[in-house]
Every structure is written in C-alpha cells, then in structure tokens.
Amino acid sequence: MEEQLNVMLEVKNLAVSFYNKSGEIQAVRDVSYQLKKGEVLGIVGESGSGKSVSSHCILRLIPDNGKVRSGEILFEGKDILKMSQKEMQNLRGNRISMIFQDPMTALDPLFTVEYQLNESLKKHTGMGSAERKKRMVELLELVGINQPERRLKQYPHELSGGMRQRVMIAIALSCSPNLLIADEPTTALDVTIQAQIIDLLKELKEKLGMAIIFITHDLGVVSDICDRIIVMYAGKIVEEGTSREIFYQHRHPYTQGLLESVPDIGKDQNERLKPIKGNPPDMSSVKPGCAFAPRCREAMRICVREEPPLMELSEGHCAACWGLLGAVEK
Amino acid sequence: MQTIQYIIKRVILALVSLFAIVTMTFFLMNLMPGDPFMSEKASEESRAILIAKYGLDQPVYVQYGRYLKNLAKGDMGTSYVLQKGRDVSQIITESFQTSMKLGIRALILAVIVGIILGCVSGLNKDKLPDSIIRIVTSIGISMPGYVIASILMLVLAVRLGILPVSFNRPGGAVMPIIVLATYPTCYLARLTRASILEVMNQDYLRTERAKGMSELVVVFVHALKNSLIPVITYLGPLTASILTGGFVAESVFNVPGLGRYFVSSISSRDYTMIMGITIFYSALIVFMNLLCDILYKIVDPRIKFD
Numbered sequence: 029m030e031e032q033l034n035v036m037l038e039v040k041n042l043a044v045s046f047y048n049k050s051g052e053i054q055a056v057r058d059v060s061y062q063l064k065k066g067e068v069l070g071i072v073g074e075s076g077s078g079k080s081v082s083s084h085c086i087l088r089l090i091p092d093n094g095k096v097r098s099g100e101i102l103f104e105g106k107d108i109l110k111m112s113q114k115e116m117q118n119l120r121g122n123r124i125s126m127i128f129q130d131p132m133t134a135l136d137p138l139f140t141v142e143y144q145l146n147e148s149l150k151k152h153t154g155m156g157s158a159e160r161k162k163r164m165v166e167l168l169e170l171v172g173i174n175q176p177e178r179r180l181k182q183y184p185h186e187l188s189g190g191m192r193q194r195v196m197i198a199i200a201l202s203c204s205p206n207l208l209i210a211d212e213p214t215t216a217l218d219v220t221i222q223a224q225i226i227d228l229l230k231e232l233k234e235k236l237g238m239a240i241i242f243i244t245h246d247l248g249v250v251s252d253i254c255d256r257i258i259v260m261y262a263g264k265i266v267e268e269g270t271s272r273e274i275f276y277q278h279r280h281p282y283t284q285g286l287l288e289s290v291p292d293i294g295k296d297q298n299e300r301l302k303p304i305k306g307n308p309p310d311m312s313s314v315k316p317g318c319a320f321a322p323r324c325r326e327a328m329r330i331c332v333r334e335e336p337p338l339m340e341l342s343e344g345h346c347a348a349c350w351g352l353l354g355a356v357e358k
Numbered sequence: 359m360q361t362i363q364y365i366i367k368r369v370i371l372a373l374v375s376l377f378a379i380v381t382m383t384f385f386l387m388n389l390m391p392g393d394p395f396m397s398e399k400a401s402e403e404s405r406a407i408l409i410a411k412y413g414l415d416q417p418v419y420v421q422y423g424r425y426l427k428n429l430a431k432g433d434m435g436t437s438y439v440l441q442k443g444r445d446v447s448q449i450i451t452e453s454f455q456t457s458m459k460l461g462i463r464a465l466i467l468a469v470i471v472g473i474i475l476g477c478v479s480g481l482n483k484d485k486l487p488d489s490i491i492r493i494v495t496s497i498g499i500s501m502p503g504y505v506i507a508s509i510l511m512l513v514l515a516v517r518l519g520i521l522p523v524s525f526n527r528p529g530g531a532v533m534p535i536i537v538l539a540t541y542p543t544c545y546l547a548r549l550t551r552a553s554i555l556e557v558m559n560q561d562y563l564r565t566e567r568a569k570g571m572s573e574l575v576v577v578f579v580h581a582l583k584n585s586l587i588p589v590i591t592y593l594g595p596l597t598a599s600i601l602t603g604g605f606v607a608e609s610v611f612n613v614p615g616l617g618r619y620f621v622s623s624i625s626s627r628d629y630t631m632i633m634g635i636t637i638f639y640s641a642l643i644v645f646m647n648l649l650c651d652i653l654y655k656i657v658d659p660r661i662k663f664d
C-alpha cells in the first residue's frame with residue numbers, strides 16, 4: 029500500500045504503431061513499467077528499439093502517423109491518454125518536461141533564449157515579468173551558464189551545443205517539474221560535454237528531487253545516475269531491474285550483449301569490445317518467437333516459436349528469456 | 359555600425375550596376391533601326407533639321423557622354439515624341455503615381471492572399487483545400503497576364519457588366535489590380551506552402567509543444583515566422599514582377615501609368631523616355647532588393663551584415 033502511494037507514473041500495456049504506405053510498424057509492443065517519486069529510470073536499447081516513441085507518448089508527442097493502439101499511462105493516477113488538449117498543455121513543460129537529443133535543432137533560431145525561456149514561465153506560473161526575469165537568471169545559473177544576463181539576450185546560433193543543451197535543461201526545469209524525460213540528451217554532444225551534462229543532471233536530481241526518465245543507447249552513460257534500468261529490444265522490455273542487477277546480475281543475453289559493447293563497463297580493460305552481431309528486426313513484419321532469437325548465442329528451438337513472457341527473477345528484477353525458465357521455477 | 363557599412367557597400371554596388379544598365383541600354387537603343395522622328399509627316403529636310411537639333415547626328419559615344427553629363431546634373435532631358443518638350447522626370451513622376459497606386463494595392467493583395475492561401479494549403483497537406491489551392495495556383499502561375507486580362511474583361515466587364523472597361527470610371531482599377539496580383543499571389547502561395555511544410559517538421563516545434571504551448575502559438579508564432587524567411591527574400595523580385603506585370607495590365611486596360619509609357623516609348627523610339635524609365639525602373643528594383651535584404655537580416659538573427 030505504502031509502495032502504491034509512491035508511484036508517480038505507471039505505464040500499462042502500452043502499444044504504439046506507425047502507419048505508412050508500406051503498412052504498420054509496431055514500434056512499441058506491450059510495455060509496462062512504474063516510476064516512483066524521485067526515482068531515476070534508465071531506458072536503454074539499440075537504435076529503433078522504441079525508447080523514444082514509448083517515452084514521447086507520456087507527453088503525447090509522437091508524430092502524426094503514429095497511434096497508441098492500447099494501454100494506459102497513469103500520471104498521479106490520471107490517464108494521460110484520456111486527457112483533453114487543454115489538460116495536456118497544462119501538464120507539458122509544467123509537471124512533466126522533456127529534453128531532446130539534438131540541442132542544435134531543438135531551439136527556435138529566430139527567438140532569443142529569454143523569449144523561449146519566458147514562454148513556459150508565462151504559461152505555467154503566475155509570476156510577474158520582473159519575477160520571471162529573476163527566475164530566468166537563476167535558472168541559467170542553476171544549469172551552469174555564466175553571464176546569464178548576457179546569454180538571455182542571445183540567439184541559439186550564438187551558443188555552443190553544450191550551452192544549448194543547458195538552455196534546454198533550464199527550460200525543462202523552469203516550472204519545477206515532477207518528472208523530467210531526457211531523451212538521449214548527450215548523444216549529439218562530444219565526450220567531455222557529455223560528461224558535463226550528465227554531471228549536471230545528477231546534481232540537479234539531488235538538488236531538486238524530481239523523477240527522471242533517462243533514455244540512452246549507451247549503458248556506460250547511465251551506470252551511476254539511474255536507480256533502475258529498463259532494457260528494450262524491438263519495442264518490448266526484455267529485462268528490468270535495479271542498476272546493480274542490470275550491470276552485475278543481468279540474465280538476458282541481449283543485456284549481456286549490450287554490456288559487452290560498452291567500453292568502460294567491462295572490468296578487464298584489455299578485453300576487446302564485442303558489438304552484438306546482426307541487426308535489430310524489421311518492425312513492420314513481426315514474427316512469432318523471441319525477437320532477439322536470430323541474434324542470440326543461446327537460442328533454443330522454443331525461442332523461434334513462442335515469445336517468452338517477462339519472468340520475475342527476484343522482486344523487481346524481470347527478464348523475458350526462455351533460458352531462464354529453469355531458474356524461475358526453482 | 360555594421361548595418362551602416364553594409365548599406366553603404368550595397369548602395370555603391372547598386373550605383374555601379376545602374377551605370378552598367380544605363381550604358382548598355384543607351385548603346386542597344388541606338389542599334390535599333392529608326393529614329394524618334396521617323397513617323398513625322400515631315401519632309402526629309404525638316405527631319406534632318408530635327409535630328410541635328412537634338413544632336414542625334416553625332417557619333418553615339420558623343421551622345422552618350424552628353425547624356426551622362428546631363429544625367430549627373432539630374433537632367434534626363436525632354437521627351438522627343440510622346441509628350442514632346444515635357445521633362446522626362448516630370449512625366450515619370452506623374453505616371454508613376456498612377457502605377458504605384460495600382461502596384462501597392464496589388465502587392466498588398468498578393469502578400470496577404472498569397473500567404474493565407476499558402477498557410478491553408480500547407481497546414482492541410484493533401485486534403486481537399488490543399489488540392490484546390492494547388493490546382494488554382496498552378497493555373498495562375500502559368501497563365502500569361504494578357505490572357506487573364508482578356509478573360510476578366512470578357513466576363514466581368516462585357517458579359518456581366520459589373521465592372522467598367524475604362525480605367526477612369528469608378529471601379530476601373532479593380533481589373534488591373536487583379537491582373538497585377540495574380541502571378542505573385544499564386545507564386546507566394548506555393549512558396550509559403552513549401553516553406554510551411556518544411557518548417558512543420560522541425561525539432562523546435564516539438565520543443566514548443568513539449569513546453570505546453572498551444573497549437574496556435576506553435577503554428578502562428580514559431581512555424582509562421584520561420585516559414586516567412588524565404589518569402590521575404592522573394593519580396594524584392596516580387597516588386598519587380600508587379601512592375602513588369604504593369605506593362606501588360608496598363609496597356610490592356612489603358613492605364614496612363616509608367617508601364618504603358620515604357621512600352622510606347624520603345625515603339626516610338628523616344629530615346630530620352632526609354633532611358634529615363636529604364637533608369638527609374640532599375641533604381642527602383644535595386645532599391646527594393648536592398649530593402650528586402652535588410653528586412654531579411656532583421657528577421658533572421660543568424661544572418662550577419664557583411
């Protein structure tokens with residue numbers, strides 16, 4: 029009961045498809061997870077595994093040709109998918125906000141930082157203009173931008189990529205959201221800037237205590253920021269657990285493969301990186317069986333015939349793999 | 359400071375190109391067979407006297423030198439044929455007022471209607487309004503001005519009789535304005551549509567939505583402003599097109615404007631008029647382009663004055 033009260037976001041059986049001329053693309057297939065207050069959840073997986081689509085759904089920001097086929101997204105008990113346009117607009121950028129992958133294109137080139145920051149403050153807070161100005165300066169300082177007054181007057185093209193991502197974070201934090209969705213916020217940045225942004229997010233999480241959904245295809249990036257991690261493959265969750273469990277007690281061969289393809293994580297520095305062989309499946313024709321089976325080193329006959337369910341290995345640690353059947357039954 | 363430097367540079371550049379235009383026109387004009395007095399019912403003798411009087415018997419380069427000297431003093435000479443003896447600059451000022459009244463109204467009409475049609479079309483991509491607008495605009499773009507003028511005349515003036523044929527009657531300006539505005543309206547509509555379609559997919563609009571901005575703000579503040587940038591660059595050439603469109607509209611509807619004078623000055627070899635109007639048109643176009651560039655740079659902060 030106590031547990032239930034702490035749950036802030038609950039995604040239940042979410043399925044999303046895109047429709048184009050060649051037919052249906054099942055981008056997200058039956059995804060469910062929970063997020064507690066103040067928790068940092070990592071979502072990892074290769075490109076195309078449905079990380080972005082599943083989390084953009086939380087703000088109902090998927091492209092026009094996409095459709096939520098089934099499921100519920102309960103935010104503080106209320107189904108986001110059933111909200112009116114108005115309710116949705118009051119939620120976005122206010123209670124739940126989002127930062128995106130490419131800071132170079134995420135800001136409107138024709139408006140100053142101040143204008144774009146001011147927009148959401150004006151929309152969601154009752155602050156007067158002087159108060160807003162003060163808040164904007166504070167926000168830029170919070171995200172580590174010096175000379176905030178000068179920066180406010182600048183246009184996006186006058187800022188570096190890292191700086192723009194900081195501005196994006198400032199915009200996202202402007203109304204003190206309860207949940208921040210960060211969709212690969214560092215992928216487009218170079219390595220040193222990446223580390224700075226991750227550190228900033230960690231620091232902000234400590235300071236502000238909001239929940240974060242952190243999306244990445246690079247497990248190395250999320251190792252020490254996330255409390256729990258979801259591993260996605262072909263639109264499904266294949267393993268879910270605490271950071272510890274995913275890094276040290278993972279049970280799914282795909283998680284294993286992902287970890288082996290990350291540079292920093294392997295204990296033995298001399299060990300060569302092993303990218304997972306083969307390509308993710310084509311999502312427009314879903315075959316029976318486990319989607320990972322064709323690339324799996326441990327695939328058995330049942331794996332190509334029937335889809336493995338998500339099995340609970342210990343409390344909160346689940347994986348979907350037929351190879352675990354024995355372990356679960358014991 | 360940068361802005362002023364930029365403008366000075368552009369003005370100098372404009373003067374150089376104007377000079378080139380004046381020179382080319384002057385020599386090409388003299389290559390045309392005939393002379394201003396060819397249609398005079400005068401004897402060979404009196405024609406020769408007239409030609410000598412205006413110095414047209416001298417070598418072309420001498421005439422050119424004299425023209426430049428007078429031009430530098432602001433003197434464009436007097437008309438030889440069309441309004442014999444009147445100052446060219448005076449005729450231009452007078453007739454341009456008529457042209458401008460038509461042109462500005464056509465320009466405003468084209469910009470407003472064109473941008474609205476473009477938005478409607480782009481925001482309803484592949485739906486019925488889009489299809490209709492695309493068909494209509496492609497017809498409007500490909501139809502020559504005199505065809506549009508004739509159809510309007512036939513339908514509105516002759517058949518239905520709701521508008522007068524004569525320009526001087528009340529409502530007489532309506533048809534010339536429509537003829538002038540048709541091409542730019544259609545072109546602007548297509549340009550705006552293409553531009554809106556491109557902008558609608560941009561990441562920053564998703565950011566705006568993620569901030570909780572209403573669709574109204576997303577489309578009419580952010581998408582529209584961004585998609586108008588290519589439209590602004592077209593406004594310079596658009597002015598030129600309305601002016602050249604004026605040649606047809608003014609001739610067909612008998613409007614005493616600059617366009618009509620230009621056409622008739624060429625056929626009657628009214629040398630000073632040809633030169634005067636050419637200089638005036640060129641200067642106007644160069645100036646409009648400059649104005650447009652400045653506007654463009656004001657709207658788009660990424661463009662620097664350099």
Ligand SMILES: Nc1ncnc2c1ncn2[C@@H]1O[C@H](COP(=O)(O)OP(=O)(O)OP(=O)(O)O)[C@@H](O)[C@H]1O
Binds near residue numbers: 047
């Ligand atoms: N607008 C769209 N139209 C059609 N298919 C789409 C569209 N957007 C996404 N998809 C498909 O949905 C699937 C999931 O895409 P998604 O963007 O969620 O992947 P991702 O895990 O975020 O990958 P990445 O790491 O590349 O961002 C992919 O197969 C993709 O091709």
Ligand SMILES: [Mg+2]
Binds near residue numbers: 079211212
């Ligand atoms: Mg993505």
